[in-house]
Amino acid sequence: MCGIVGYVGFRKATDVLLDGLRRLEYRGYDSAGVAVRTPEGLRVVKRSGKLSALEEALKGVELSGNLGIGHTRWATHGAPTDPNAHPHATEDGRITLIHNGIFENYLELKEALKARGHGFRSETDSEVLAHLVEEKYRGDLFLAVREALEEVRGAYAVAVIHAGHEEIVAARTVSPLVIGLGEGENFLASDVPALLPYTRRVIFLHDGDVARITREGVEITDLQGRPVAREAVEVDWTLEAAEKGGFPHYMLKEIHEQPWVLESTLGGRLLEEEGDVALDLALDPKEVERVQVIACGTASYAGLYGKYLLEALARIPTEWDVASEYRYRDPLVDGKTLALAISQSGETIDTLEALREARRKGARTLGVVNAKGSSLTREVEEVLYIHAGPEIGVASTKAYLAMLAAMALLAVRFGRARGVLDREASRGLIREMRKLPRLVEEVLEKRPLIAHVAEKYHQAQDFLFLGRHVQTPTAYEGALKLKEISYIHAEAYPAGEMKHGPIALIDEHLPVVVLATQGPLYEKTLSNIQEVRARGGKVIAIATEGDEEIRKLAQEVIYVPQVHPLLAPIVSVVPLQLLAYEIAVLLGRDVDQPRNLAKSVTVE
Numbered sequence: 001m002c003g004i005v006g007y008v009g010f011r012k013a014t015d016v017l018l019d020g021l022r023r024l025e026y027r028g029y030d031s032a033g034v035a036v037r038t039p040e041g042l043r044v045v046k047r048s049g050k051l052s053a054l055e056e057a058l059k060g061v062e063l064s065g066n067l068g069i070g071h072t073r074w075a076t077h078g079a080p081t082d083p084n085a086h087p088h089a090t091e092d093g094r095i096t097l098i099h100n101g102i103f104e105n106y107l108e109l110k111e112a113l114k115a116r117g118h119g120f121r122s123e124t125d126s127e128v129l130a131h132l133v134e135e136k137y138r139g140d141l142f143l144a145v146r147e148a149l150e151e152v153r154g155a156y157a158v159a160v161i162h163a164g165h166e167e168i169v170a171a172r173t174v175s176p177l178v179i180g181l182g183e184g185e186n187f188l189a190s191d192v193p194a195l196l197p198y199t200r201r202v203i204f205l206h207d208g209d210v211a212r213i214t215r216e217g218v219e220i221t222d223l224q225g226r227p228v229a230r231e232a233v234e235v236d237w238t239l240e241a242a243e244k245g246g247f248p249h250y251m252l253k254e255i256h257e258q259p260w261v262l263e264s265t266l267g268g269r270l271l272e273e274e275g276d277v278a279l280d281l282a283l284d285p286k287e288v289e290r291v292q293v294i295a296c297g298t299a300s301y302a303g304l305y306g307k308y309l310l311e312a313l314a315r316i317p318t319e320w321d322v323a324s325e326y327r328y329r330d331p332l333v334d335g336k337t338l339a340l341a342i343s344q345s346g347e348t349i350d351t352l353e354a355l356r357e358a359r360r361k362g363a364r365t366l367g368v369v370n371a372k373g374s375s376l377t378r379e380v381e382e383v384l385y386i387h388a389g390p391e392i393g394v395a396s397t398k399a400y401l402a403m404l405a406a407m408a409l410l411a412v413r414f415g416r417a418r419g420v421l422d423r424e425a426s427r428g429l430i431r432e433m434r435k436l437p438r439l440v441e442e443v444l445e446k447r448p449l450i451a452h453v454a455e456k457y458h459q460a461q462d463f464l465f466l467g468r469h470v471q472t473p474t475a476y477e478g479a480l481k482l483k484e485i486s487y488i489h490a491e492a493y494p495a496g497e498m499k500h501g502p503i504a505l506i507d508e509h510l511p512v513v514v515l516a517t518q519g520p521l522y523e524k525t526l527s528n529i530q531e532v533r534a535r536g537g538k539v540i541a542i543a544t545e546g547d548e549e550i551r552k553l554a555q556e557v558i559y560v561p562q563v564h565p566l567l568a569p570i571v572s573v574v575p576l577q578l579l580a581y582e583i584a585v586l587l588g589r590d591v592d593q594p595r596n597l598a599k600s601v602t603v604e
C-alpha cells in the first residue's frame, strides 16, 4: 500500500524522489506527490492518476532543493483526487507530511482541530496529523511529531518535514519504513527497491520507532523520546533484480526468473544422501500436533498446497483458512499448535494480526517470508526465507512458486523428523525437487503455444478452473491470476465438486481450464473433463508430457514435464501464469499495476 520516499543530502531531491516512487509504484498508484524544501519554503506538487501525471506536472516546474518527501497513494479515505493526494500541508505551508496507513480516530481529531480554527483541504485521515504537529510545534520538529503521534490511533508510516529544519522526521507503527544510509546523504522508503540505486546499507524501523534523519546521520527514539538502538544491515538484493531487465513487464520478467528462484529456495537445503532437507529450525516437528496455515491471497493457496503435503508426507492435521477469517473465528490453539504464517512482503496486516491472535493463544510460530527484516520476521519464533528476490509485479508469480517449494521442503523435513516418511521415499522426492528449476525452464518455452491459446479465448466473459488434491490450489491460483490482471471473471473448484453446482455454468462459451496431470486422481479428472465436454464446454487441459489420451478429450492441451505427482503444481502453475499474462496483454490491461490492487496490503 502507499509508497513513501524521503531524501536529504546533496542531490536534487526531486530526481531521487521520482526515481524512488517509480520503484514503489507497485504499492499503490491512484495519485502521487512530492514536497521539496526550496529556498522559498516547502513546495508541494501532487496529482491524481499514475505517477506519469505527476511527472508531467513537474515538467517546467523548477523545484530546487536537496531535501524532500514523495508518496504514491492507494486511497482509503477520500477519493483519488488532487487535493486528497499526499503530501498534506498545514495552512501556512510550513509543515508537510506523507502517510501510509489509517488514523482510526481521525474524525474526532478533525472535529476538535476544526473547532480550534484549523482549515482542512482534503478528505483524508492523514491531514489531521499535519495540523496536530503544527499545534505541538515549539521549535523542535522531532518532539512535535512524537507528541502528535501520541494522539492518533491506528496504523501508520509517516514522514514529516518543516520549512525551518533540514531534517525528515519519520515514524512507523504497523506500516513498513526503512532508512537507507549514504555518505553525506540519507534516504527513507517503504521498501528496499527504492533505495537500491543509492545504498544497500539500511535500517528497518520497528513499530513505535521515531527517526530524525539529517544528511549527517539518523537518530531513533521511541514515542516517549527514549533512544533506541537499531542495527544497520546490508541487503543482498541487487538493483538489476528490482528492474525489468529487458522484459516489457515486471510480471513477465518475474515469471522467467522462476527457474533460478527455485534454485535459490531449494539450493543448499536438499540433502539427497540423507533423504532429508536442511532448514536450520530449532523447532522440533515431533512437538507439533497440529498446523494452522495463516495467509492471504496467493500465499494462502501456497498454504493450501502446504496442507496437502503436510498431511500426505508428515501426517500432521493441518487447518487452512484465510488470515482475515482465522483471526475472527476464535480458533482452537494450544502449545502444540504451529501457526504457519506465509507472506511475500511480511507486512500483510491480516496475516500479522492473525499471527498475533495465534500467539496470544499460545501457538508456536513459523513464518515463510520473502522480504528480509519485514515485520512478520520479527514476530515469529522462526523464519523460513523463500529467497525469491524483489517481486514488483502486483500479481505474485515467482514468490508463489518459491512458497510452494518451501512447503515441499517443510513437509519433507516434518515427515522425516516425525518418522513417517522413509528415507527412500524422501530421497525420491528430493531427486525430483532437484529437477524442478530445469523443468520450469522447459515450461517457459511453451510461451508461444500459450499465447496462441490466449488469442483464441481472450474474449470469453468467464473461465472455470478445475483441479483435484494438490492441484486444487493450482486451480485457485490460476483463476486468481486471471481475475487480477485481465479482469475476466474466473472461478475455481475442486474438480469433484463441479457436479454439485458449478456445472450449471457450463455451455459452449465457457472455457474450462483443467489440471489433468498424472497422479492417483488422473482418471477421475478425465471423467470430470467428459462431464464438461458433454455440456459443450471448451476444455484447456494442463497435462503431463506424453499423455496422448487427453488430446481426444480436450480442445487445447498444454503439456508440462513429468514429475512426482505431489510436485506437479510447481510446474503446472507456470502455464496458468503465462495464460493470464497473455490474455491481459491482449485485452490491453495494465499488467503490472492492475486496477484497485496493491502489492502489499497493509490495511485491514
Ligand code: HGA
Binding pocket: 001, 002, 028, 073, 074, 075, 076, 077, 078, 084, 099, 100, 101, 102, 103, 124, 125, 126, 602, 603
Ligand atoms: N489513509 C490514507 C493513506 C492510505 C494508505 O496508506 N493506503 O495504503 C489515504 O487515504 O490517503
